[in-house]
Amino acid sequence: MKKIIISILSLQLLSCSTTAVIKTDNSTEKxxxxxxxxxxxxxxxxxxxxxxxxxxxxxxxxxxxxxEKAIKELKKGASTIGADAISNLKLEIGIAHGFWTANSIKATGTAIKYIK
Known part of the structure; x- marks a missing residue:
């Protein structure tokens, strides 16, 4: 039983998330x-x-x-380029391929900066 609990905890700690940010050419300003x-x-x-x-x-x-975790990671990524908001949020359930195959939640959106 102890081995099963340790295995479950290990898998939870190894669960991964990835975030990618693609800065557009619309703004040369940083x-x-x-x-x-x-x-x-x-x-x-x-x-x-x-x-x-x-x-x-x-x-x-x-x-x-x-x-909520996928959106939280999306916000973290958008914050690195100075976004004030994310528009066009889309959520998908799919299959992530990596070290092992697993179901995943994918969030995508457009990072935007308010014009003041």
Whole structure:
């Protein structure tokens, strides 16, 4: 029984997530990193703010995590390029291939900076 518990805990610690950020050429300006907790997330590109697109973000997390974890990772990635928000959020359940094959939750979105 002890071995089973250790195995389960080890698998949870080894569960992985990946995030990728692709900065667009729309803005040659470099923005300061933002706080991921302050980044708003929208499922549409129509929001009540004027903005510019500064990049695209993608995150994959193990399916044993919630979609909230995928969005949290998405926000972390967007914060590195100075995003104020993420628009066009899309969530997918799929299969991640790596060291072993597992179900995953994929989140994608557009990193945006508000124009003031």
């Amino acid at each position: 923005f300061a990193k933002t706080n991921p907790e302050n980044i708003k997330v929208y499922s549409s590109e129509k929001i009540n703010e004027k903005y510019i697109i500064i990049g695209e973000v993608v995150s994959n997390v193990d399916a044993n995590k919630s979609s």
